[in-house]
Amino acid sequence: MKVFKFGGASVKDAEGVINLAKIVKQFSDKDTVVIVSAMGKMTNAFEVIVHNLLNETSELEASLNYVEDYHSAIVSALFLDKNHSVFNAVETLFQDLKLLLKTNTSTNYNFVYDQVIGFGELLSTTIVSQYLNDIGVHNTWLDVRNYIKTDSNFRRANVDWDMTCQLISPLKQQNSICVTQGFLASDSENTTTLGREGSDYTSAIFAYALDAESVTIWKDVPGVLNADPRYFPNTQLLDQLSYREAIELAFYGASVIHPKTLQPLQQKEITLFVKSFLNPLEKGTKISQNQDVVPKVPCYIVKKNQILICISSLDFSYIVEENISDIFNILHVAKMKVNLIQNSAISFSICVEDTFTNLKYVLEQFQVKYKISYTSNVSLYTVRHYNDAAIAIIESNKHILVQQRTQDTLQIVTK
Ligand SMILES: Nc1ncnc2c1ncn2[C@@H]1O[C@H](COP(=O)(O)OP(=O)(O)O)[C@@H](O)[C@H]1O
Ligand SMILES: N[C@@H](CC(=O)OP(=O)(O)O)C(=O)O
Numbered sequence: 001m002k003v004f005k006f007g008g009a010s011v012k013d014a015e016g017v018i019n020l021a022k023i024v025k026q027f028s029d030k031d032t033v034v035i036v037s038a039m040g041k042m043t044n045a046f047e048v049i050v051h052n053l054l055n056e057t058s059e060l061e062a063s064l065n066y067v068e069d070y071h072s073a074i075v076s077a078l079f080l081d082k083n084h085s086v087f088n089a090v091e092t093l094f095q096d097l098k099l100l101l102k103t104n105t106s107t108n109y110n111f112v113y114d115q116v117i118g119f120g121e122l123l124s125t126t127i128v129s130q131y132l133n134d135i136g137v138h139n140t141w142l143d144v145r146n147y148i149k150t151d152s153n154f155r156r157a158n159v160d161w162d163m164t165c166q167l168i169s170p171l172k173q174q175n176s177i178c179v180t181q182g183f184l185a186s187d188s189e190n191t192t193t194l195g196r197e198g199s200d201y202t203s204a205i206f207a208y209a210l211d212a213e214s215v216t217i218w219k220d221v222p223g224v225l226n227a228d229p230r231y232f233p234n235t236q237l238l239d240q241l242s243y244r245e246a247i248e249l250a251f252y253g254a255s256v257i258h259p260k261t262l263q264p265l266q267q268k269e270i271t272l273f274v275k276s277f278l279n280p281l282e283k284g285t286k287i288s289q290n291q292d293v294v295p296k297v298p299c300y301i302v303k304k305n306q307i308l309i310c311i312s313s314l315d316f317s318y319i320v321e322e323n324i325s326d327i328f329n330i331l332h333v334a335k336m337k338v339n340l341i342q343n344s345a346i347s348f349s350i351c352v353e354d355t356f357t358n359l360k361y362v363l364e365q366f367q368v369k370y371k372i373s374y375t376s377n378v379s380l381y382t383v384r385h386y387n388d389a390a391i392a393i394i395e396s397n398k399h400i401l402v403q404q405r406t407q408d409t410l411q412i413v414t415k
Contacts, residue, residue, distance in 0.1 A: 003034075003214070004032055009040070017131050019278075021137060030176065038120025039074065039127075053101055100116065108154075111190070121182060140174070148186070150192045154192055157192035171210060182200075203261070204262070204264040214270060215272050219277065222284060228254070228301070236297055246262050253303040254299070256274065297385070300382070303379065305353065307375070307377075308401055308413050310349045319345070327348065340380060340404065381394050400414055
């Protein structure tokens, strides 16, 4: 079996859905599982709806209309028969969403977030599945919440692997293409999500449970490049990567692959292909149990919007294990991801990202015992397999706040 994953960029408009259908028609097998994310930047648009709902702003209706119009335009362009069942299906989803917005009484941001945000993937897969059926690519639409089970850690739920594998593995017998949602899952009763950009991870979960032969994630780039083309000119395609190297790149922030994706695939040695949905015949990048990086060139990764926090003792005493444990407990509670650590005798610097807007809480907690300084909006650059030329590139014209080198990896934090 194969698993395909199509992200938001691939289905941002009607042409994108038509292109997806061509790829599925040409490259899938009869039992391929197709995972689809919300269309374009719709997850961001749903985030605005959540914000407007919970802050009771006057913009709620406008934000809802924006999302509704966006999907309506795509459906109208794809389906010329105005009596097609897709119109009803999409309308029903919007009615459900409106009912949820009207009747919600919860003030738990993360919980409400997951209930609302899930409509993005429900809409996209409904449209894609019906379009595929319409053009003769017969498929079954699955509600992924009946297959991927998690705890109730809303917005970053943890997969219950035993239950999930039990629920997914009967699909091995399924003799048709299945279309389902990325990013979503459920606890015992509600929708949960796996973390932003988690649809890549969904594809790995299905592949693992199905013992699939491969996963292909279809992207708007030719494959994994040695840098993000949005920030670096003259990038090079990496033809092959080992799981280990891909895990390292994803960990340091190469956003082309969600960091949790590689581990399940590596465990069962399932090959991951990253290919271009614009040029599907090109070979892209193959990630498997092979050589580290081919070609072996420096790989550049940048993470923007980081916060550099410097923590030092109040009385010039050493920062020791007990303090570090303290510091990490606070970060753990705040779900704050640490991307770089540097310590000296009396100070400890961390570069973190504040996905859950907990900076104020963290700083208050630190200040009880430590002296704190921090700089917001810094960038963290990482270079894997650096050489002199790469160091010169990465350091040029930057105000460097922290620098760290290991044998393979150079990291700098800049303002
Ligand atoms: N090393 C890299 N190689 C290729 N693309 C990268 C890399 N690092 C970051 N990117 C970015 O990842 C984007 C594709 O990932 P993403 O936008 O998450 O796609 P999708 O929405 O399909 O999941 C590219 O457009 C590119 O800007
Ligand atoms: N739609 C979700 C999940 C996802 O993975 O999307 P994409 O595949 O477009 O990155 C998000 O934007 O976070």
